[in-house]
Amino acid sequence: MSNKVTKAVFPVAGLGTRFLPATKSVPKEIMTLVDRPLVQYAIDEARAAGIKEFIFVTSRGKSALEDYFDNMPYLEEELRRKGKTELLETLQATNMESGAIAYIRQHKALGLGHAVWCARRLIGDEPFAVMLPDDVIAAEKPCLAQMVEAYEETGGSMVAAMEVPYDRTSAYGVLDVQEDMGSMVSVKGMVEKPAQGTAPSNLAVIGRYILSPSVLENLNTMKEGAGGEIQLTDAIAQEIGGPNNVYGYRFRGQRFDCGSKAGFLQATVAFGLAREELRDDLASFLQEIMLAQAAE
Numbered sequence: 001m002s003n004k005v006t007k008a009v010f011p012v013a014g015l016g017t018r019f020l021p022a023t024k025s026v027p028k029e030i031m032t033l034v035d036r037p038l039v040q041y042a043i044d045e046a047r048a049a050g051i052k053e054f055i056f057v058t059s060r061g062k063s064a065l066e067d068y069f070d071n072m073p074y075l076e077e078e079l080r081r082k083g084k085t086e087l088l089e090t091l092q093a094t095n096m097e098s099g100a101i102a103y104i105r106q107h108k109a110l111g112l113g114h115a116v117w118c119a120r121r122l123i124g125d126e127p128f129a130v131m132l133p134d135d136v137i138a139a140e141k142p143c144l145a146q147m148v149e150a151y152e153e154t155g156g157s158m159v160a161a162m163e164v165p166y167d168r169t170s171a172y173g174v175l176d177v178q179e180d181m182g183s184m185v186s187v188k189g190m191v192e193k194p195a196q197g198t199a200p201s202n203l204a205v206i207g208r209y210i211l212s213p214s215v216l217e218n219l220n221t222m223k224e225g226a227g228g229e230i231q232l233t234d235a236i237a238q239e240i241g242g243p244n245n246v247y248g249y250r251f252r253g254q255r256f257d258c259g260s261k262a263g264f265l266q267a268t269v270a271f272g273l274a275r276e277e278l279r280d281d282l283a284s285f286l287q288e289i290m291l292a293q294a295a296e
């Protein structure tokens with residue numbers, strides 16, 4: 001079995017209830033940070049890590065996602081005719097090679113583990129990445145590329161990890177650390193959404209994974225876990241003690257939880273400020289409202 005990671009699974013079949021009513025008709029992954037949908041950030045990060053095949057696990061009501069990845073020859077022609085070269089390049093950068101992208105349905109939102117399992121036949125017997133587009137990570141070297149590099153040394157399974165405040169651990173999968181080697185930790189246990197005060201550490205799992213195909217086998221027999229859902233964390237934890245070790249990787253970068261309203265707004269501000277053409281106006285607007293708020 002090769003250690004090369006060329007396939008990524010994007011589980012996007014969740015209900016997105018935290019963004020109702022918007023998600024009645026707009027998939028969460030199509031919501032935009034500045035001018036690009038969340039899913040475009042994830043695709044770009046995957047490409048930068050050498051991913052060649054993109055597998056989307058979708059659900060009813062997500063057809064806007066499939067449309068997004070269609071080429072738009074008429075629009076391209078129109079932009080070319082009008083000499084709008086920059087916009088044309090922006091648009092073309094989103095084109096996907098024919099056959100590089102596949103969609104598979106999760107017929108019921110039974111959990112993240114179940115969503116990944118739905119892609120098992122397309123993954124086959126090789127290590128694969130899982131990316132949750134609502135975790136957006138701003139980083140000099142994209143997070144998945146950092147992980148792929150580390151994974152070449154370790155093999156096994158690897159999850160992106162980050163320290164969170166102890167009182168927030170119950171919202172995450174949390175690592176029980178065996179050995180802390182700095183950017184990498186080896187893992188002796190994993191708990192999904194531990195009850196307040198029971199977390200084995202404050203090192204939380206973030207939505208980037210590189211997994212051994214044996215995790216898919218674990219999912220074959222998986223029962224419901226935390227929240228009544230089939231949890232990916234449990235299937236990864238089942239690897240511990242077997243031939244494939246599990247590692248946590250402390251990535252370098254800033255993660256935004258765009259699955260929550262507060263995180264999405266923070267990301268919008270951060271990504272807006274990172275754009276040269278928007279920075280000055282946005283910064284002075286923010287200053288103004290902060291001053292006005294302080295004066296209240």
Ligand code: UTP
Nearest residue numbers: 011012013014015016017018109110111112115
């Ligand atoms: P979340 O826990 O954020 O759930 O899922 P959600 O449904 O997207 O959003 P809320 O909590 O209702 O607002 C984490 C990731 O797992 C996927 C989601 O699409 C998201 O990318 N997921 C979750 C599935 O694909 N299928 C599931 O059954 C559950």
